[in-house]
Amino acid sequence: MTAYTVGYFVGSLAKNSINRKLATALVHLAPPGLQMREIPIRDLPLYSYDYDKAYPPAGQALKDALAVVDAVLFVTPEYNRSIPGVLKNAIDVASRPYGKSSFLGKPIGIVSNSPGPLGGVNAAKHLQNILPGISGPILGQPEIYLNGVGDAFDDKGQLTKESLQKVLAQYIDAFAAFIERQNR
Numbered sequence: 001m002t003a004y005t006v007g008y009f010v011g012s013l014a015k016n017s018i019n020r021k022l023a024t025a026l027v028h029l030a031p032p033g034l035q036m037r038e039i040p041i042r043d044l045p046l047y048s049y050d051y052d053k054a055y056p057p058a059g060q061a062l063k064d065a066l067a068v069v070d071a072v073l074f075v076t077p078e079y080n081r082s083i084p085g086v087l088k089n090a091i092d093v094a095s096r097p098y099g100k101s102s103f104l105g106k107p108i109g110i111v112s113n114s115p116g117p118l119g120g121v122n123a124a125k126h127l128q129n130i131l132p133g134i135s136g137p138i139l140g141q142p143e144i145y146l147n148g149v150g151d152a153f154d155d156k157g158q159l160t161k162e163s164l165q166k167v168l169a170q171y172i173d174a175f176a177a178f179i180e181r182q183n184r
Contacts, residue, residue: 004179006030006109007039007069011076011087011123016157018150022111022168023075025159029169031176036073039065041090052097059093066094066102071109071179072135078114078123088130095134103135107182109175111144111168119145139178144171 008026012019027036043058045051051059066072076083095101110127112120124145128138144167152161159165 002180002183003033003035004070004176004183005035005037005068006071006073006175006179007037007066008073008075009039009041009087009090011074011084013042013084013086017077018113018153019075019077021153021157021159022113022146022149023073024157025165025168026073026075026111026172028159029165030172034172034176034179037065037069039069039072039090041086044086044090044093047089047092047096049096051093055093062090062094063102066106069106070183071107071175072103073109073111073175074127075111076113076120076123076127078112078116078118078120081122082126083123083130091130091134101134103131106136107175107179108135108138109171109178110138111146111171113146113149115148115150117147119147121145137178137182139175142171142174144168 010019010023030036045056076087110124112124114120152164154160
């Protein structure tokens with residue numbers, strides 16, 4: 001496998017975010033050909049088209065970080081049956097100005113979760129509705145919607161639940177293969 005750099009977004013700003021723990025687990029489970037790099041979104045100003053001519057430093061840093069990755073992975077919770085506002089804002093900043101989206105041509109992966117029984121399916125589906133037209137292809141199978149994974153980590157944030165390790169390993173391997181196919 002060729003080496004690829006994957007920029008990943010953590011859709012939660014919480015200190016003890018399960019999404020950050022999931023992202024860290026995916027980094028550790030990633031095959032050797034994937035170099036994983038978090039793209040921070042905490043300090044982004046709210047998007048305004050006034051920035052389209054000259055982005056503030058945090059917005060430009062986001063666009064610069066996306067420019068050097070080969071693929072993008074979203075690891076997000078579901079808030080009120082959608083994606084968190086901070087993640088939508090990051091997408092808005094990165095995808096503007098019109099026709100100059102920083103996501104264009106980059107394969108996309110989506111991992112969502114929720115403590116509810118549907119595992120963040122609405123957040124994932126909203127990303128699948130938002131991203132076409134501003135991104136590259138989105139991995140369709142396998143889809144991954146996780147529910148009730150809070151007990152899968154120890155007090156240091158390490159993934160200890162073997163069944164979840166298998167699911168995440170299968171997903172990140174499938175995402176790596178998807179990236180490889182898109183770059184042939």
